[in-house]
Amino acid sequence: MTLVAAACLLWAFSVPGFSFFLVFGAVPVLGLAGLAWVVWVVMFGVQRRRWSWSFLPAPIIVALALALLVAGVPLQARWAMSRSAFEQAVATLPAGEDWYLVPAPSTIGSYRIIAAYHVPGGVVFQEANGNLFDDAGFAYLPEGPTPALENGSFESPVFQHLGGAWYRWTASW
Template sequence: MLVLAVAGLVWSIRTLYVVGQDRRWSWWILPVPLAVVGVLAIDFLLPPPTFDEMRPQFEQTAHDLLASPELSRANLEIGPFDILYASKGDNGTVYFVDAPYFASSTSIGWAYSPNGKPAGFDDFSSTHIGGPWYKFTAVWRT
């Protein structure tokens, strides 16, 4: 994004100079906005990776956490997913809490639970999505 912003700034300055000062049109004016529109179109048209595509990385992280003495890991990035934290639960469960876009009392994420449905915390509900994986929602009660 920084490269696009710098390119846009340089393009704007040069375009204003050529069109305003020289009062002429040049073909070099056109490629930059076309490149920006092309990059934005590709970004919007290509779907982001899904959880299923990133499942091996989630599973590796769960196994690493279960094998370590750590109880949790914070601020993880798994593909396009920003994980606020991953923490060990009871019975070999690992909870991956998705980073919220807004401050909220609701947590959503995924649970790696090879020994059955995860127990959860507070007002917890989960949906089985395949193998040892569950998608969950937890509403924190105070």
């Protein structure tokens, strides 16, 4: 149970924002698993005064998952596997005017894309599971993010550099 919940939590943070529903499901399961682990250790370890190596896997799994989350490994690993597919998609996109929807594959690498837009200085891809209340995705911006990217419907974009001309972003629409 702990391993599955930790894997769900890691997957939830492998998108540009985070997958709210996966987090909402995984955190309570991890909490229940932690409570069950404490009861198990107290009942079989403390009361019977017997140490068992079987007490270790659950806290190790949780500590490892938290360390990976803090280091940003889930997004970086998934992005690394998908980056070449995004680069290929950018190379095949037709030219267009800024802020107009351009046709893009619904899946690029391991990400589900719901929209792509030409923007001043590059292309913005909106990812399907990036955020619940705002939008999130990836941006190809060879010159980096500029103030021209914020308009009336793409409000307060926040960019995080992923390497090269690539950024992850979150924003209000």
